[in-house]
Amino acid sequence: xxxxxxxxxxxxxxxxxxxxxSAALTLVVALCMLLTAVRGxxxxxxxDVVGTVTDxxxxxxxxxKITVENLATHGTYTTDNFVGGL
Numbered sequence: 068x069x070x071x072x073x074x075x076x077x078x079x080x081x082x083x084x085x086x087x088x089s090a091a092l093t094l095v096v097a098l099c100m101l102l103t104a105v106r107g108x109x110x111x112x113x114x115d116v117v118g119t120v121t122d123x124x125x126x127x128x129x130x131x132k133i134t135v136e137n138l139a140t141h142g143t144y145t146t147d148n149f150v151g152g153l
Contacts, residue, residue, distance in 0.1 A: 120148050 120131045134145045 116133075116135055120128045120133065122128055129148070131148050132145060133148055134143055136143045
């Protein structure tokens, strides 16, 4: 004769174990996503270029094209300066 308490406890224990495993797995995935996001942001590099575009006599050059090159990646960015060579 089977014990009816054991028949009831077994499915309940399996359910509790499944819930704990699911919660732990969700926590691990969330933590991995958080660490990946933080690490990805740390790899971002920015810079500012500030100055005045002038000719050989020192006069400001309006509407000059400015090209900046990243020497490591050889990527370039081109823009026009503002009025007055700024």
